Amino acid sequence: MLDVLAALLSLVGLADAVYLTVEHLTGRSVRCTAIAGCSEVLSSSYATIGPVPLAALGALAYFTVFSLATLAAFGYAAARKLLVALVAGMCAMSLWLLFVQAFIIRHFCQYCLLSLAVTLSLTAIVIIGRMLQRAVRNR
Amino acid sequence: MKRLLPVIIIVVVLLIMLGGGALLMRTPQPESARPALSTATPTQRVVPRDNQPVHFKGRLDAPVQLEEFGDYQCPPCGIFHPIAQRVLAQYGDRLRFSFRNFPLPKIHKFAAEAARAAEAAGQQGKFWEMHDLLYEQQQEWSKGEAARPFFLKYAQQLGLDVNRFTQDIDGAVAGMRVAQDDNLAQARGVTGTPTLFLNGREVPFEQMMDYDKLHVAIEAALAGKS
Numbered sequence: 327m328l329d330v331l332a333a334l335l336s337l338v339g340l341a342d343a344v345y346l347t348v349e350h351l352t353g354r355s356v357r358c359t360a361i362a363g364c365s366e367v368l369s370s371s372y373a374t375i376g377p378v379p380l381a382a383l384g385a386l387a388y389f390t391v392f393s394l395a396t397l398a399a400f401g402y403a404a405a406r407k408l409l410v411a412l413v414a415g416m417c418a419m420s421l422w423l424l425f426v427q428a429f430i431i432r433h434f435c436q437y438c439l440l441s442l443a444v445t446l447s448l449t450a451i452v453i454i455g456r457m458l459q460r461a462v463r464n465r
Numbered sequence: 466m467k468r469l470l471p472v473i474i475i476v477v478v479l480l481i482m483l484g485g486g487a488l489l490m491r492t493p494q495p496e497s498a499r500p501a502l503s504t505a506t507p508t509q510r511v512v513p514r515d516n517q518p519v520h521f522k523g524r525l526d527a528p529v530q531l532e533e534f535g536d537y538q539c540p541p542c543g544i545f546h547p548i549a550q551r552v553l554a555q556y557g558d559r560l561r562f563s564f565r566n567f568p569l570p571k572i573h574k575f576a577a578e579a580a581r582a583a584e585a586a587g588q589q590g591k592f593w594e595m596h597d598l599l600y601e602q603q604q605e606w607s608k609g610e611a612a613r614p615f616f617l618k619y620a621q622q623l624g625l626d627v628n629r630f631t632q633d634i635d636g637a638v639a640g641m642r643v644a645q646d647d648n649l650a651q652a653r654g655v656t657g658t659p660t661l662f663l664n665g666r667e668v669p670f671e672q673m674m675d676y677d678k679l680h681v682a683i684e685a686a687l688a689g690k691s
Contacts, residue, residue, distance in 0.1 A: 337478070344482055348489040389482060393475045400471040433572065 328455045329399035332409070332448055333392050339444035340388035346381035346437050350374075367435035372426050380423075384441060387416055391448065406455070413445070413452045420445040519642065520592050521563035522553055529560040529664060529686045534650050536566075536658040537580060537599040538573035538607045541674065545659045546600035548676050552683065559687065564596060566646040567658050575612035577643065578634065582616040584642045585633035589625045598623070 350373070367373065373380050391412060397405035420442045427434050533549065535542040553562055566583070568576035579599050586595030598619045599606070606615035613634075620630040633639055650660075661673040664686055672678040 340478075340482060341485070344486045345489065348486055351490065385482070389479065392478055396471045396474050400467075402471075 328451050329395045332451045333395035335444055335447055336388045336391040339441055342437055342440050343381050343385035343388055347379055347385055350379040350381055367431055367433050410452050413448050416445045417449040521561050523561040524558040527561040531562045532662040534565045534567040534655045534660040536568045536576045538576040539658045542659040543600050543603040551676055566643045567650040580643045581634045581639040584639035585630050588633050591623050594623050
């Protein structure tokens with residue numbers, strides 16, 4: 327059940343990351359808008375790693391989470407282990423990006439915050455899943 | 466079949482992701498919150514022709530009218546500036562290029578002051594000279610703690626009466642001019658900068674930022690008029 331929830335949640339993150347990637351590739355991401363600090367965040371040097379937009383890496387990560395969670399839901403135990411490692415990495419990355427937005431760029435982008443919420447929720451799901459697994463084993 | 470099901474689900478999601486991404490790439494502009502007028506596509510706004518811009522280059526009644534809503538501190542506006550200059554150099558009197566202030570002070574702390582600086586220079590007949598300098602030197606004045614010393618330096622470079630310029634930056638006339646443009650931007654549903662209108666129709670962002678694409682749009686507008 328938790329795997330299904332993780333898969334569904336990752337779709338939200340995936341849609342968000344694909345949208346940001348497209349905005350980046352079409353150049354629209356740098357457009358200033360009156361409503362938020364998105365342009366400041368997305369046109370900053372932190373929005374890319376070399377020539378690769380961070381959003382594209384995010385999309386890849388969310389797609390991998392979706393794939394692993396789907397496989398786990400169908401009983402592939404190895405997929406769950408990989409899922410835990412991946413989500414832990416994504417959580418660390420998201421927290422770093424939150425730090426960058428808050429203290430370095432000093433602007434927030436709502437799409438990045440949505441991604442953070444999704445990743446934190448995924449982390450919570452993975453932790454709950456691990457705890458439940460242990461509880462079942464200890465019985 | 467059951468073993469294949471997760472793979473099928475994953476492939477379907479992958480295809481949806483790629484298809485959705487491709488579809489988004491083709492979408493010319495984020496949809497406006499305001500309803501478009503009947504002759505416009507949903508992503509483009511058509512506005513009444515305005516024949517009285519305060520600051521324009523080219524010929525007032527030219528067949529092609531370009532109007533930029535810009536913020537001097539906005540990086541993409543700085544990127545668009547040389548594109549606009551190239552357009553002006555190529556088309557000369559065959560078009561009218563006008564500039565409207567739309568500073569976004571929430572995200573650019575010196576934008577409103579820069580707009581007033583351009584207007585103050587305009588009161589001494591050097592609007593476009595200051596306009597060009599503000600865009601060309603954007604990196605210099607927009608990064609520090611205060612932009613005013615840079616504006617004064619530019620005023621001096623342009624041979625303006627600096628005392629008068631200093632007064633005019635904070636004066637009612639410059640403030641009113643910026644506010645007028647700002648109101649016009651709001652009325653037209655402009656939400657970001659740079660926004661460019663070609664004969665009253667908003668040019669999609671990726672088109673305005675690419676000289677070749679903008680050139681095609683201008684040629685089409687010229688052909689339509691001849």
